[in-house]
Amino acid sequence: MRTFAPKGFESPEARLALAQKLCGKIDAYEASMLSDTDDGGLATSERWSRAQRTYDESFVPSSLQFLPGAKPYHVALLNPRIDGIVGAVCGGLAAARPYFVVSNSEPGPDSEILERALHDRLQKAGFERRVRDAGYQAALKGRGMLRVRYLAGEGLRIDAFDAEDCVVYPTYCESLSAASVVGHRFILRRGELVARQEARTYFADVPVSGDDSRAVVNDEEDEPIICYDLVAKVGDRSYRVTLNRKDAVLLDIEPYGLATPWYFAPAFRCDVGQFWPRRSIADRLMEAQTLYNDAFTLLVLGSAAAAFPSVAVSGFVGQESTTSTGIGHFLFFRGNPQFTPIPSGFRGEALSWIAANIERIADSVSRFGQLGLGTPLRAGATATEANALVMGQQAGVSEYAATFALELERMANHAAELILRHEGLGVRSPKRLLSTCRFELNGKSLANSPQAIQQKIGLFLQGAQALGLQTVPADKAVNGGAAMQALLNALDLPVSTAKILISNDELLANLRSVQSGLAATNPERGAPSDPPGPRLDELGVGADLPPAG
Incomplete structure (x- = not known):
């Protein structure tokens, strides 16, 4: 059995009381997510599910249910805009090198060391992928949820969670640091949970029950146990709690030693007075997606009705009062039938115009339009119109x-604290360094994109070359090396810039070593020669040079 518990929670009764209190807060959170409904009567969690299923194309929003037998078509309007926004925003945020610029009010080498270490650790932890994961959740459900931890033997770790698995109580808190309970839901196998109890990782004096309906699994060890990993405030202290929701018992509790929760929830749009935005980008596009599906469905069905109209037949003897026909069917009648086609009167021009206008409305709502999706502009579009679209999208x-970068910059501060706490990095005063540093996401502005930086450096060098000393003081010179370093960082090459740019001292040292090696392998006439060195394709000789000629 686990032998350690924080002060005040040594007894099973105290832990049971806390577990029941936390379960009550989770119940209140779920109730609040169901009570906040829109005009259509859908609660927040239901709107999240609808947006996700629409994006996955497992649900087709349509208002044509009144047409008997009409199956609506799903024509993607929401998907490309969600993909485009996540790609443009999250791709730009993760493309800059380094990810975060560390500026210090007290200049010194420590901030540069921290900046390089932060980028390296975040890159190894999968920062780019996790930012995109959070971006999709934010676009579909208002916010993405990330957690940053430091694990022994692994280093920095970033986890991403579905918004529907998260708990933030109370929901009127605008920031996670103000919430009393923050966490996420996860599922453990019964066998794994019991193993943790036997290893004294979890308390062993608590009951464990899972899904005993056998609707999910047939093996008792594989029964799913719904658990919660929470950062909970109790009084003036915070604890990390692992909770078995069904049995309302604590599996684990330990003091949480950080100033703020290790959860971070970036969003594309924030609302005042509550944590979760009232409507996500996907939710705002849902009406346009519904109309778009209806327009194309009516266009297909109406065109089919016009191509294959109903026909009234009289003057024949048949087995049935009505007969369905198809392309290439032969019908046999007795008597002298008379055929009268019933015209549909369908005109599809208006639907085509409506569909085009729905696309423009979706561009305005999402603030991401045709140019970002690679869609050509309409015929006759002027350069002024194209420029306006570009500027609006930018x-x-x-x-x-x-907006999305705000939580990521807070996450960078948290990650830097973890790195300094566990690795040190040779910094003399980590607390002072963190208190004087400011973390800014390098790619949050389009002006910091690789293409923009390359263009800026090119224009600067062209201007310096054209104007010469008229733009540079007499005692100054253009630092081409620094400009080249910035350009290489912007290019994001698959190799370290240190392998491309080499200092003069290092270059001279390499030349001296090469010269001394040549002198050793080419002795004076009459002196004994050394045995030939290893070939280039052998291990351990990466510094050797190929023979001349």
Whole structure:
């Protein structure tokens, strides 16, 4: 049995009381997510599910249920815009090198060391992928949820969670640091949970029950146990709690030693007075997606009705009062039948116009339009119109990136604290360094994108070359090396810039070593020669040079 429990929770009764209190808060959170409904009567969690199923194309929003036998078509309007926004924003945030710029009010080498270490650890932890995971959750459900931990033997770790598995209580808190309970739901196998109890990782004096309906699994050890990993405030202290929801018991509790929760929830848009935004980007596009599906469905069905109209037949003897026909069917009648086609009167021009206008409305709502999706502009579009579309989309992406970056910059501060706490990095005063540093996401502005940096450096070098000393003070010179370093960072090459740019001292040292090696392998006439060195394709000789000629 686990032998350690924080002060005040040594007894099973105290832990049971805390577990029941936390379960009550989870119940209250779920009830609040079901009570906040829109005009259509859908609760927040139901809107999340609808957006996810629409994006997955497992649900087709349509208002044509009144047409008997009509199966609506799903024509993607929401999907490409969600993909485009996540790609433009999250791709830009993760493409900059380094990810975060560390600026210090007290200049020194420590901030540069921290900046390099932070980028390296985040890159190894999969920062780029996790930012995209959070971006999709934010676009579909308002916010993405990330957790940053430091694990022994692994280092920095970033986890991403589905918004529907998260708990933030109370929901009127605008930030996670103000919430009393923050965490996520996860599932453990019964066998794994029992093994942790036997290993004294979890308390062994608590009951364990899973899904005993056998609707999910047939093996008792594989029964799913719904658990919660929470950071909970109790009084003036915070604890990390592992909770078995069904049995309302604590599996584990330990003091939480950090100032803020290790959860971070970036969003593209924030609302005042509550944590979860009232409507996500996908939810705002849902009406347009419904109309788009209806327009194309009516266009297909109406065109089919016009191509194959109903026919009234009289003057024949048949077995049935009505007969269905198809292409290439032969019908046999007795008597002298008379055929009268019933015209449909369908005109599809209006639907085509409506579909085009729905696309423009979706562009305005999502602030991500045709140019970002690779869709050609309409015939006759002017350069002024194209420029306006470009500027509008850039403004939308910049606003999304600036809002999304707020939580990521807070996450960088948290990650830097973990790195300094566990690795040190040779910094003399980690607390002072963190208190004087500011973390800014390098890619949150379009002006910091690789293409923009390359263009800026090119224009700068062209101007310096053209104007010469008229733009540079007499005692100054253009630092081409620094400009080249920035350009290489912007290019994001698959190799370290240190392998491309080499200092003069290092170059001279390499030349001296090469010269001394040549002198050793080419002795004076009459002196004994050394045995030939290893070939280039052998191990351990990467510094050797190929023979001349």
